[in-house]
Amino acid sequence: MPIIGDRVEIERKPKLGGGGPGKIGHRRGYGGGDDGDHGRPGDFRSREQRMRRYRIGMTLCIISVTAIFVLLTVVYVVRMGNGRFDQDTRRWVYDWIPLRLPYLQLWANSLLLLLSSATLELARRSMARKEEFAAMGILPPRMKRDLPWLGITVLLGFCFLAGQVLVWNNLRHQGVFLASNPSRSLFYILTGTHAVHLVGGLFALLYAAAGRLLEARFESQSIVVEVTGWYWHYLGFLWFGIFALVHFAKG
Amino acid sequence: MQMPSPNSILHEQAGFLRRHVFNTDHKVIGRQYFFLSLAAVLVGAWLSLLMRIHLVWPKAAIPFLGEIKPENYLAQLTMHGTLMVFFVLSTVPQAGFGTFFLPLQLGASKMAFPRLTAAGFWTALVSFLVLIAAFFVPGGAAGAGWTQYPPLSALASAGPGEGLGTDLWLVSIGLFCLASLMSAVGFVATTVRYRAPGMTWMRMPLTCWAWFVTSILILLAFSILLVALAMLMMDRHAGTSFFVPGGLLVSGKAVEHSGGSALLWQHLFWFFGHPEVYIAILPAMGVTSHLLSVFARKPVFGYKAMVGATLAIGALGFMVWGHHMFASGMNPYAGFAFSSLTTAIAVPSAIKTFNWVATLYGGRICYATPLLFSAGFVSLFITGGLTGPLLAQPALDVYLHDTYFVVAHFHLIMAMASLFAIFSATYFWFPKMFGRMMNERLGRLHFWITLLGAYATFMPMHLLGIAGHPRRYSDLTGVQYVSAMAPLQRFITLAAIVTIAGQVIFLVNLFWSMRRGPGADANPWQCSTLEWTLPSPAPAEGFGGRQPLVHHGPYEYGLLGAVEKDFVMQDAPATWSDNGPSE
Amino acid sequence: MSAALRVTLLLVLIGCVYLFLAQPYWFPAGASAQSSLFDHQFWIALWVLGGMFVAGHLVLAFVLSKKPRAAAIASRGSWQLEVTWTLAIVAIFFWFNISGERLWSSMMLHQQQAGEIQIEVTGAQFQWYFRYPGPDGVFGRTDAQKFAKADEGNPLGLDPSDPAGRDDVVTTAMIVPVGHLVQMRLRAQDVVHSLYIPAMRFKQDTVPGMAILSHFTPTKTGVYEIACAELCGIGHYRMRAVVRVVSEEEFARWLKAQVKNTSE
Ligand code: HEA
Numbered sequence A: 001m002p003i004i005g006d007r008v009e010i011e012r013k014p015k016l017g018g019g020g021p022g023k024i025g026h027r028r029g030y031g032g033g034d035d036g037d038h039g040r041p042g043d044f045r046s047r048e049q050r051m052r053r054y055r056i057g058m059t060l061c062i063i064s065v066t067a068i069f070v071l072l073t074v075v076y077v078v079r080m081g082n083g084r085f086d087q088d089t090r091r092w093v094y095d096w097i098p099l100r101l102p103y104l105q106l107w108a109n110s111l112l113l114l115l116s117s118a119t120l121e122l123a124r125r126s127m128a129r130k131e132e133f134a135a136m137g138i139l140p141p142r143m144k145r146d147l148p149w150l151g152i153t154v155l156l157g158f159c160f161l162a163g164q165v166l167v168w169n170n171l172r173h174q175g176v177f178l179a180s181n182p183s184r185s186l187f188y189i190l191t192g193t194h195a196v197h198l199v200g201g202l203f204a205l206l207y208a209a210a211g212r213l214l215e216a217r218f219e220s221q222s223i224v225v226e227v228t229g230w231y232w233h234y235l236g237f238l239w240f241g242i243f244a245l246v247h248f249a250k251g
Numbered sequence B: 001m002q003m004p005s006p007n008s009i010l011h012e013q014a015g016f017l018r019r020h021v022f023n024t025d026h027k028v029i030g031r032q033y034f035f036l037s038l039a040a041v042l043v044g045a046w047l048s049l050l051m052r053i054h055l056v057w058p059k060a061a062i063p064f065l066g067e068i069k070p071e072n073y074l075a076q077l078t079m080h081g082t083l084m085v086f087f088v089l090s091t092v093p094q095a096g097f098g099t100f101f102l103p104l105q106l107g108a109s110k111m112a113f114p115r116l117t118a119a120g121f122w123t124a125l126v127s128f129l130v131l132i133a134a135f136f137v138p139g140g141a142a143g144a145g146w147t148q149y150p151p152l153s154a155l156a157s158a159g160p161g162e163g164l165g166t167d168l169w170l171v172s173i174g175l176f177c178l179a180s181l182m183s184a185v186g187f188v189a190t191t192v193r194y195r196a197p198g199m200t201w202m203r204m205p206l207t208c209w210a211w212f213v214t215s216i217l218i219l220l221a222f223s224i225l226l227v228a229l230a231m232l233m234m235d236r237h238a239g240t241s242f243f244v245p246g247g248l249l250v251s252g253k254a255v256e257h258s259g260g261s262a263l264l265w266q267h268l269f270w271f272f273g274h275p276e277v278y279i280a281i282l283p284a285m286g287v288t289s290h291l292l293s294v295f296a297r298k299p300v301f302g303y304k305a306m307v308g309a310t311l312a313i314g315a316l317g318f319m320v321w322g323h324h325m326f327a328s329g330m331n332p333y334a335g336f337a338f339s340s341l342t343t344a345i346a347v348p349s350a351i352k353t354f355n356w357v358a359t360l361y362g363g364r365i366c367y368a369t370p371l372l373f374s375a376g377f378v379s380l381f382i383t384g385g386l387t388g389p390l391l392a393q394p395a396l397d398v399y400l401h402d403t404y405f406v407v408a409h410f411h412l413i414m415a416m417a418s419l420f421a422i423f424s425a426t427y428f429w430f431p432k433m434f435g436r437m438m439n440e441r442l443g444r445l446h447f448w449i450t451l452l453g454a455y456a457t458f459m460p461m462h463l464l465g466i467a468g469h470p471r472r473y474s475d476l477t478g479v480q481y482v483s484a485m486a487p488l489q490r491f492i493t494l495a496a497i498v499t500i501a502g503q504v505i506f507l508v509n510l511f512w513s514m515r516r517g518p519g520a521d522a523n524p525w526q527c528s529t530l531e532w533t534l535p536s537p538a539p540a541e542g543f544g545g546r547q548p549l550v551h552h553g554p555y556e557y558g559l560l561g562a563v564e565k566d567f568v569m570q571d572a573p574a575t576w577s578d579n580g581p582s583e
Numbered sequence C: 001m002s003a004a005l006r007v008t009l010l011l012v013l014i015g016c017v018y019l020f021l022a023q024p025y026w027f028p029a030g031a032s033a034q035s036s037l038f039d040h041q042f043w044i045a046l047w048v049l050g051g052m053f054v055a056g057h058l059v060l061a062f063v064l065s066k067k068p069r070a071a072a073i074a075s076r077g078s079w080q081l082e083v084t085w086t087l088a089i090v091a092i093f094f095w096f097n098i099s100g101e102r103l104w105s106s107m108m109l110h111q112q113q114a115g116e117i118q119i120e121v122t123g124a125q126f127q128w129y130f131r132y133p134g135p136d137g138v139f140g141r142t143d144a145q146k147f148a149k150a151d152e153g154n155p156l157g158l159d160p161s162d163p164a165g166r167d168d169v170v171t172t173a174m175i176v177p178v179g180h181l182v183q184m185r186l187r188a189q190d191v192v193h194s195l196y197i198p199a200m201r202f203k204q205d206t207v208p209g210m211a212i213l214s215h216f217t218p219t220k221t222g223v224y225e226i227a228c229a230e231l232c233g234i235g236h237y238r239m240r241a242v243v244r245v246v247s248e249e250e251f252a253r254w255l256k257a258q259v260k261n262t263s264e
């Protein structure tokens, strides 16, 4: 994409009238430099501009999501480590019941998520390929080697969620309830929070996939895909983090 | 007042919905936040009035409310703290003035994610309404204090306010977290992406630095709080036991939960809570640094030191939460670490103080209302701040913890200092926000009353704390040595009544000036930052097509030899910079 | 305006200083071993920070003067100054901080001592209970949920089947012998409370689910008030008790009497 993207940029710049002056000499003692963007701040038309902006927005979201999961992990580990102090026997009681995990299901879900990440990457590439046409205002032709990757990704995402629901049901049938033990509560919270965030990603992808019907500009679709991509891969990474946590830190 | 540009006329003509509800103009959103906070602060101040009256005249019948019962007092206390901390101090200095002026000071015409910013405001509004609604539910509003320590806050059976009232509190603050996150994302993205050409990091006004760092604190702190709230909610309704230990017997009934830790909540809350108090003060510090330089007609003393201190405060803010828990039963060894870290965080604050003083030193000071309030800020910050290092000593804190000494500390530094910054910012930016000037006379009167009132109200509270008067006492008759302090409490109440009455002057001034105030020209304060290159009020299209090019630092005031115009606009032609004073 | 502002700041300064010198309300007379240490540390704090408060306001009033200084106007800062005052404030704050840490360790970390009195303190909405192990020196098992009946004289839920609990003494006032280290086990039955004894310069939260060990050594006989310092509900303000510091033999007599009528 980059090469194409850049060429598009160059072609469109004049039309934009963007591109402020070059770097300006700063007086001594004022340090720092520009952040290299000389485009017009208010500019919503340039794809690069929007892309950069959305990437930053996404980075920030990822930062605060990270905060959330780091916190939950810490709580999990600490809670596992120290039990309750029994006032009368004056001994520590470790009431943490180790988790019994339905590994088969969990691995299956992991696989689904992994796949979805891959298909999303493919979707991003095929979109990038079409970017050039879009830039020239031509409705991009469907390339025959392209499958509807986006649709597939969304589908896989939903399968993952369904899989998670199955996991929870399965655990419930084994009598492992949210409230039955801290280990349980934390397992449900970790996976639940992850699922909630995934749903968010799904909505974004749905928007991009349904973009054609909604007549959304191809450009915005591809941006959404690009940026949601980061989020999606990150959630995949998070999932394996959680999986590792509940596997290695059973207590 | 200048001719409104055709664009803004169009904007005016747009329908109400377009203009106020689906609006994405950051200036409108900024004003909306401003009025939201105003509403919140009025309720909050009214509650503090009720509290003060109840404390010293328990039998006094309030119009429409009648006599105040202890549980009402606790509800008022909780709501007072919550409203003031979240809906005033985390709202107007950051989301209010920030949303309005961050883009303008950076030379941008809109926020990075206008729709997100707008969504943030509406979420905040909803959360405000939810919070207020709690007054009208059975059992009344939450009564566990703004810190909501479980098990009290986790068990509906533990008190009248702990039922629906607390649920609403949790929902409301959860929404507020989302709102703050939304607005913070916009702030950071705007700062990083939308600085006008030439507006380098080191040319940003200190206000922008403050808003930027605060937004990052918000991103981390509020997402933590969100999780904590969710967990508390689950303890209340999903039967989990994160915060509720086993074997409890509340009002004669056995509690089902088992295995939770009450301290966990305190850790989570204060891990959010301490950054939160710096979220409440950093924008205020930024405004003060900015205004002192403007009205002393001098460059900020040690710009880089100020930036450094801001960053240091932001970073250290996440490492000191334990200083709220010295008496909580936390491992005493943790006390050592938190004590030292807390002392460390006092250093950058002190550096800022020194720089403020040095900025004023030898300046050609113009004693307009904004400067008065900024000077008041410095005074109150010193007074309230210096009790910090004292409280930071576990040995001293265990005695003073949860006494009025702490109440005095945080009212002086948080309530009054930050509020003074809000006031100075209001008097200062009012022309740019509403196109008119505020009345100087009334402004000064308001200042004198509020400054003296603030000290008269909160200084004596130190003595109450030293004499061992615990916080959150709805009645002075329960403990003998406490009831002995009634006279001083009565004095404090009188001072508070005067202070609060004094605020009427401000409100009159505010609303009168909005309608009748003399029109303001583009740059009434002779200010060098970009927002003052626009007509007043700032037109809807912002800079429109005209892209400001920044050639100068933000504080080029008091040029030697200059008679008429002693400052350089940030976007003045670069030629000046060649022979201008350099460091 | 300048003059008015400076005068006002000075008036505020004088008022505050007066308040702290006149001390219309102040610490109750200390009655425990650590109270003198505490008071001393507090005076240090008052002098160091109070000094800064005064200095700060004097400087502030000074710089808010009318006449501009050309030299000053030109200046954008001076790293020499920044470094100087940073080092100065670091020195002051951390010297102060370390002195405080020393006190903290001397207060918190102690070795078991001979003849220390064991007391279990339990906070419950809105009442303090104090339990003495009795002659056998062992606290009986309790289970509030099963056995606690405040009206039947068993507010803590002593387990009747536990012999160790038979001779336990439960009171609503804390009685301690002067000069002995009082070793407390703090518990709470429902929500967080905080045992606050100003005269002993003592405060410790009592947290449900925890048994926090804490201690103080009364040095003066007399009756001192206990307040609850952690918001615990409507009755928070009236959750009061007293600690009676008595002579050793009086304490022994009292305890014997108590044991007798509990075992009957
Ligand atoms: C805006 C909010 C704000 C700010 C900025 C601060 C600033 C500080 N706070 Fe405070 N604090 C609160 C809001 C704030 N606090 C609140 C709300 C609570 C109570 C919460 C609750 O329980 O409800 C609290 C409670 C609180 C406690 C817990 C008390 C207790 O409950 O037992 C502690 C303990 O360490 C503490 C410490 C500090 C310190 C060390 C600073 C430092 O940052 C202060 C640094 C400033 C200075 C040191 C002054 C600098 C000036 C000079 C050095 C003068 C010298 C100048 C010249 C000579 C020219 N604070």
Ligand code: HEA
Pocket (backbone or CB within 6 Å): B034, B035, B037, B038, B041, B042, B045, B048, B049, B051, B052, B077, B078, B080, B081, B082, B084, B085, B088, B089, B092, B144, B145, B146, B147, B407, B411, B414, B415, B416, B419, B422, B423, B426, B457, B470, B471, B472, B473, B474, B496, B499, B500, B503, B506
């Ligand atoms: C911003 C924070 C803030 C502010 C401004 C105030 C203002 C006041 N507060 Fe307090 N207060 C808290 C934050 C604040 N408070 C907190 C966090 C607690 C702890 C709660 C808890 O324990 O859980 C508390 C608790 C508290 C107590 C302790 C009760 C107890 O422990 O038993 C008392 C008692 O006197 C009190 C009194 C007052 C009084 C008399 C004022 C007066 O100063 C009020 C006067 C009003 C003003 C000066 C504001 C006027 C402003 C405007 C009119 C407009 C400005 C806004 C815009 C321009 C948008 N407050």
Ligand code: CUA
Pocket (backbone or CB within 6 Å): C123, C126, C192, C193, C194, C228, C229, C230, C231, C232, C233, C235, C236, C237, C239
């Ligand atoms: Cu018990 Cu407050």
Ligand SMILES: [Cu+2]
Pocket (backbone or CB within 6 Å): B273, B274, B277, B320, B321, B323, B324
């Ligand atoms: Cu703090």
